[in-house]
Amino acid sequence: xxxxxxxxxxxxxxxxxxxxxxxxxxxxxxxxxxxxxxxxxxxxxxxxxxxxxxxxxxxxxxxxxxxxxxxxxxxxxxxxxxxxxxxxxxxxxxxxxxxxxxxxxxxxxxxxxxxxxxxxxxxxxxxxxxxxxxxxxxxxxxxxxxxxxxxxxxxxxxxxxxxxxxxxxxxxxxxxxxxxxxxxxxxxxxxxxxxxxxxxxxxxxxxxxxxxxxxxxxxxxxxxxxxxxxxxxxxxxxxxxxxxxxxxxxxxxxxxxxxxxxxxxxxxxxxxxxxxxxxxxxxxxxxxxxxxxxxxxxxxxxxxxxxxxxxxxxxxxxxxxxxxxxxxxxxxxxxxxxxxxxxxxxxxxxxxxxxxxxxxxxxxxxxxxxxxxxxxxxxxxxxxxxxxxxxxxxxxxxxxxxxxxxxxxxxxxxxxxxxxxxxxxxxxxxxxxxxxxxxxxxxxxxxxxxxxxxxxxxxxxxxxxxxxxxxxxxxxxxxxxxxxxxxxxxxxxxxxxxxxxxxxxxxxxxxxxxxxxxxxxxxxxxxxxxxxxxxxxxxxxxxxxxxxxxxxxxxxxxxxxxxxxxxxxxxxxxxxxxxxxxxxxxxxxxxxxxxxxxxxxxxxxxxxxxxxxxxxxxxxxxxxxxxxxxxxxxxxxxxxxxxxxxxxxxxxxxxxxxxxxxxxxxxxxxxxxxxxxxxxxxxxxxxxxxxxxxxx
Numbered sequence: 001x002x003x004x005x006x007x008x009x010x011x012x013x014x015x016x017x018x019x020x021x022x023x024x025x026x027x028x029x030x031x032x033x034x035x036x037x038x039x040x041x042x043x044x045x046x047x048x049x050x051x052x053x054x055x056x057x058x059x060x061x062x063x064x065x066x067x068x069x070x071x072x073x074x075x076x077x078x079x080x081x082x083x084x085x086x087x088x089x090x091x092x093x094x095x096x097x098x099x100x101x102x103x104x105x106x107x108x109x110x111x112x113x114x115x116x117x118x119x120x121x122x123x124x125x126x127x128x129x130x131x132x133x134x135x136x137x138x139x140x141x142x143x144x145x146x147x148x149x150x151x152x153x154x155x156x157x158x159x160x161x162x163x164x165x166x167x168x169x170x171x172x173x174x175x176x177x178x179x180x181x182x183x184x185x186x187x188x189x190x191x192x193x194x195x196x197x198x199x200x201x202x203x204x205x206x207x208x209x210x211x212x213x214x215x216x217x218x219x220x221x222x223x224x225x226x227x228x229x230x231x232x233x234x235x236x237x238x239x240x241x242x243x244x245x246x247x248x249x250x251x252x253x254x255x256x257x258x259x260x261x262x263x264x265x266x267x268x269x270x271x272x273x274x275x276x277x278x279x280x281x282x283x284x285x286x287x288x289x290x291x292x293x294x295x296x297x298x299x300x301x302x303x304x305x306x307x308x309x310x311x312x313x314x315x316x317x318x319x320x321x322x323x324x325x326x327x328x329x330x331x332x333x334x335x336x337x338x339x340x341x342x343x344x345x346x347x348x349x350x351x352x353x354x355x356x357x358x359x360x361x362x363x364x365x366x367x368x369x370x371x372x373x374x375x376x377x378x379x380x381x382x383x384x385x386x387x388x389x390x391x392x393x394x395x396x397x398x399x400x401x402x403x404x405x406x407x408x409x410x411x412x413x414x415x416x417x418x419x420x421x422x423x424x425x426x427x428x429x430x431x432x433x434x435x436x437x438x439x440x441x442x443x444x445x446x447x448x449x450x451x452x453x454x455x456x457x458x459x460x461x462x463x464x465x466x467x468x469x470x471x472x473x474x475x476x477x478x479x480x481x482x483x484x485x486x487x488x489x490x491x492x493x494x495x496x497x498x499x500x501x502x503x504x505x506x507x508x509x510x511x512x513x514x515x516x517x518x519x520x521x522x523x524x525x526x527x528x529x530x531x532x533x534x535x536x537x538x539x540x541x542x543x544x545x546x547x548x549x550x551x552x553x554x555x556x557x558x559x560x561x562x563x564x565x566x567x568x569x570x571x572x573x574x575x576x577x578x579x580x581x582x583x584x585x586x587x588x589x590x591x592x593x594x595x596x597x598x599x600x601x602x603x604x605x606x607x608x609x610x611x612x613x614x615x616x617x618x619x620x621x622x623x624x625x626x627x628x629x630x631x632x633x634x635x636x637x638x639x640x641x642x643x644x645x646x647x648x649x650x651x652x653x654x655x656x657x658x659x660x661x662x663x664x665x666x667x668x669x670x671x672x673x674x675x676x677x678x679x680x681x682x683x684x685x686x687x688x689x690x691x692x693x694x695x696x
Contacts, residue, residue, distance in 0.1 A: 570597025
């Protein structure tokens with residue numbers, strides 16, 4: 001079907017009748033007179049006049065056709081019609097511009113990043129809007145982030161909105177943005193509604209199950225930008241050590257680097273930064289699609305919070321070149337030791353020669369009810385009796401809120417009753433009975449096997465376990481995590497998690513009557529490392545969050561009288577948050593974060609919290625967009641990014657424009673008309689024809 005984009009020129013097509021009128025009004029009627037001498041020319045003249053009339057009609061047709069083509073070209077005809085109205089037309093239109101700000105838009109084409117190209121295209125679309133049009137600008141990554149709640153009728157500030165957009169660290173979800181925009185502009189009273197998707201050529205953002213039904217009158221266009229450099233590596237994850245971090249003690253981590261490039265990569269540098277300083281470096285070789293683990297080691301000399309970054313450089317997509325993490329080396333742990341005289345060995349093991357890494361308070365069970373457990377990082381119960389319900393409830397709340405609990409049942413009067421009272425009958429780890437007694441000097445049991453990959457026992461891998469005699473132990477069953485056993489195979493230490501806290505249940509005692517462990521050189525490092533393990537995270541490494549996560553932080557050392565905290569973002573911006581208390585914890589609800597990097601919480605000038613936010617590496621997947629699959633979800637008109645936006649929109653809406661071809665055709669016909677006209681105007685020699693007639 002044929003339509004015209006510039007209808008104002010259609011009446012001018014009537015000018016095509018001018019050659020016909022000129023032809024009719026300039027015709028001359030000749031009077032016929034007989035002339036005997038010319039009788040031989042009559043037959044020749046009749047044949048010539050017939051040919052002349054035919055040639056005149058042909059020239060007339062050419063001139064009319066030339067005028068029709070030239071005037072028609074100015075009317076801009078198109079060979080089919082998909083829609084009427086829209087941007088650039090005279091009808092008012094409701095327009096939604098969806099701008100992908102995911103981190104993959106940071107790749108470049110011809111030295112300009114794709115996000116800049118998308119913003120320029122958005123401004124070109126804005127230039128086509130007319131008074132009375134409606135506009136909705138929706139930047140999006142994995143969620144839509146509309147610049148306004150409803151389409152704007154006043155679009156004078158739209159360019160400033162587009163200019164203010166920045167890349168996020170998120171992935172992309174095109175269809176969620178389309179669904180949002182569809183719902184928003186479907187409420188418009190304007191007849192014509194259009195959605196423009198400005199995104200890159202990665203398939204990762206186009207996943208959707210099922211069809212997306214567009215309401216009548218909603219048209220969907222997409223401009224897809226392609227980078228000219230696909231050389232990309234990314235740090236996908238970091239495997240942190242199962243170790244207890246201490247100052248001046250080195251640790252090793254294993255980041256993974258993946259090649260998204262189409263060719264092999266040789267000697268690419270991987271750096272480890274701690275607190276902004278490069279402390280380790282390795283080189284890697286990768287083939288397309290492979291993942292390589294890199295071993296990097298470092299250490300710190302100070303207590304407190306520390307930030308880390310694994311970084312690679314020199315590829316086409318900077319956003320996935322870094323993976324951030326944080327960790328804390330505490331100044332000290334506050335430990336409450338509860339028990340009888342045997343608990344003295346535990347307290348002295350934690351603070352040998354007045355060492356202040358552990359701040360230890362030692363009390364008997366009769367004073368436990370008067371203690372505020374939230375002041376401590378770890379509570380140690382030595383040979384506990386059957387505790388009353390109130391104390392059990394207090395200990396249970398302490399562990400659920402993140403406290404550590406270390407219980408030695410080897411010397412309890414009845415370890416089975418003590419364990420049931422403390423953990424309840426439904427707890428998976430059960431203490432069933434005592435084995436052995438304190439009578440006689442003959443040893444009954446020894447240490448068995450240790451898990452040297454466990455952070456408690458990793459330092460003992462080279463020297464092994466010592467010979468330790470046990471006369472009486474508590475038999476433990478049902479444990480899934482057993483880092484140490486006795487020689488009879490029963491667990492010597494069983495590990496469990498309750499709420500946010502950790503629990504270690506031990507089958508031995510610190511009482512010398514029941515074993516020689518407190519008198520050995522193994523006891524001090526064992527209690528020391530076991531206590532540190534329970535009082536802190538396994539490694540104290542915090543891999544942080546992913547972009548788009550809702551971040552809620554639990555503050556361990558927050559002073560309720562400190563007031564609001566200042567959060568310093570990776571880009572230098574800051575916000576203030578007032579923590580709230582829930583379940584005895586100080587919580588800071590920060591919300592959704594979009595910028596990868598290290599975040600710090602300050603109380604005045606003191607850092608009270610630190611955490612990392614990292615990208616979702618799926619957005620780095622280089623698999624290209626399948627346009628046919630996208631069209632199965634919803635009808636999309638694909639616009640070229642290399643041509644004029646206005647021409648592309650009008651061409652997509654109305655079909656293939658013909659004005660260029662019409663002008664070319666008109667030029668060719670003009671040449672034909674000139675050639676034919678000049679050839680037919682040359683005089684012809686009729687003498688040969690006359691002599692032929694005379695001969696007859």
